[in-house]
Amino acid sequence: MSDIRLERHTHSATNMHSRQLNRKISLLSSNDRRIRKKDALEKFIESHQTLVITGLSQLRHNILIEGLAKDDSGFCPYRVYVWSILLRIPPMKAQTYVDLVKAGKSKSFDKILNDIHRTLKGDKLLETRVSSEMLTRCLNSHALQIEAIQHSGKNHQNLSPYVQGMNILAAPFLCAAKSEPEAFALFSGLLTRYIPMYVVPTLTGVHTGVKLVDKCLEIVDPKLSQFLQSKLLQAEIYALPSILTLCACTPPLVEVLELWDFLFAYGCHMNVLLVIAQMILMRSKLLASKNPMTLLREFPPLQAKEVIKLAISFLPLIPDSLYELLCKHTHDPTVGNRLKDLE
Structure with missing residues (x-):
């Protein structure tokens, strides 16, 4: 169910654009390929895909199940080409x-x-x-x-x-x-x-995003939500940096890169659920704390795989009406007002 729901809200790509993008990526990475043995996923992104939508679905699935290969430093040498394909942004002159x-x-x-x-x-x-x-x-x-x-x-x-x-x-x-x-x-x-609504002067999408954190947390973990509300801790106070930066404000960067593989594959709107997942990972500490804001002020080091796994598990719990707003909040300025109607 989770995979189907994620796929349904990803953007489609045209055959012509994807072929042009793959050709440019192939040319740019030619020198890199000569000195490094390619793994199966790298070979896949360089191969011709007759059915582009099917190819993108397979790429997303591989990212979700296997992830991108890493070198000894935890870095994937062809990650940028995967991001270019997922975001459908070709290299510029x-x-x-x-x-x-x-x-x-x-x-x-x-x-x-x-x-x-x-x-x-x-x-x-x-x-x-x-x-x-x-x-x-x-x-x-x-x-x-x-x-x-x-x-x-x-x-x-x-x-x-x-x-x-x-x-x-x-x-x-x-x-x-x-x-x-x-x-x-x-x-x-x-x-x-x-994410155009994240970078308008009023940060409209970011403020809507933190409201969505509160709303989704109520559904995903009512006990934790009520506890934080009793401490007057709304997401506006602690989650704004994580929403604005797509969780990149929480180190280490190597884990951020892996988290972004997932975000670019399945949609930046999933950032809201990724923030909640990080909170769930420190749930017991939060509930036991007399001053939970000290924990929320700086999230623990990012664990991309665990965070992604948790975020996906939340999807079946989110009502369709709320999930629609979640998907649109990064680019639709009306979502904030529509969210109030659900309260």
């Missing part, structure tokens, strides 16, 4: 990114600089693969891109050039990608196409 970098500082540049030093500080994988300069260029380029859209009068989604938390969202892409342009394309595409 390097010159396009270079032009954005050369355009200079955005209006948000100072805000970006202030947040850079806080980005996943102390994570060894990030420190070895991503520099502050890379983060600054990526974030500033996105801000410039949105400012240009604003200037053109076509910013119909009212996207913000920069909000605090984008720095955390950019880091995993820069860590997984083979190049900055590749990371930028995925990062910018995620914000504008998949």
Whole structure:
């Protein structure tokens, strides 16, 4: 039941677009393939898929059941190509990114600089693969891109050039990608196409997301929900960073990458249930604590497999009417008001 429900709410892809994407990915990864033996999943994503929807379903299933292969450092060398396929975002021309970098500082540049030093500080994988300069260029380029859209009068989604938390969202892409342009394309595409309501000035989707955490927790674990309510602890107080960053604010980064494999395969809306799953994993400690906010202020180290397994187990419990809002809250500005009607 869970698999069927997850599949039903993933976006479909056209045959032509997927073939073009696979060709570009194949070309970009050619050098990598020459020096490294490919596993079964890597061979699968490079192979021609006659029925694209079937191919995507198989890829999602493989991610759910087996996960992506890892090297000794816990890193998957072809993860970025899988993300490109799942998000249906092809690599961009390097010159396009270079032009954005050369355009200079955005209006948000100072805000970006202030947040850079806080980005996943102390994570060894990030420190070895991503520099502050890379983060600054990526974030500033996105801000410039949105400012240009604003200037053109076509910013119909009212996207913000920069909000605090984008720095955390950019880091995993820069860590997984083979190049900055590749990371930028995925990062910018995620914000504008998949979670636009998370990055409007008022963070509408994020605030709706934390309300969904409260609502879903009531159903999934009434006892824990009532306990937290008795302590006046609504998700708005403790879950906002996790919702905004798709759980990337909780280390280690290697587990975040694995969690994002699942999110990009089955939908960013599942982030709400992933946050609840992290809470359930520390349920006994929360219920035994006189001050549970001390535990909720900083979640325990992420355990991607356990969190994903728990989140999927919640799906049969969520009513269809609530699940529909869960699926839409990342991109539909009306969900917040519609959620009130369910109360």
